[in-house]
Amino acid sequence: MIELEHITFACEDPEELATFWQRAVDGERRDLPSFDSEIVDRERGPALLFKEMPKGTERDLPIHLDFAAADRATAVERLTELGASVRETKTESGEGYTATWTVLEDPEGNGFCVTEYE
Known part of the structure; x- marks a missing residue:
């Protein structure tokens, strides 16, 4: 293991x-x-x-971390205050759920997301 x-x-x-x-x-x-x-x-x-x-x-795959937050907007605000930048925000709905995520970049341009589910 x-x-x-x-x-x-x-x-x-x-x-x-x-x-x-x-x-x-x-x-x-x-x-x-x-x-x-x-x-x-x-x-x-x-x-x-x-x-x-x-x-x-x-050809190398970049690192991309996905985070979940109960309050995505507050988490994104905190991360941008720390030095992240926002690329975009998207929403997707399916049967019984809605996911909204914000794609951000850390200070060196590595992408990551913060998602909130409803």
Whole structure:
């Protein structure tokens, strides 16, 4: 059996991006005195690992995180105050549900979404 340990972000500035995500997910920074990377531990789920390295080629799949929030608008407002930018907001309805999500970018342009279900 394997366990997902980290979600790794290739980035230009690990310190800056780790600070954004630490605040965004209410995480805690792990002390890594001998590494050139940053780790943000979360209360549940895998840690987020930030390494200074090229983002790869156009063939590589980018990291994209999906979050759910009871109050999407408030969550989006908080994330933009931390440095995220909004790309767009969409809504989709099906039998018995409506999902509204906002697509955002972190300070280095990595996409992520915040979704609210009704």
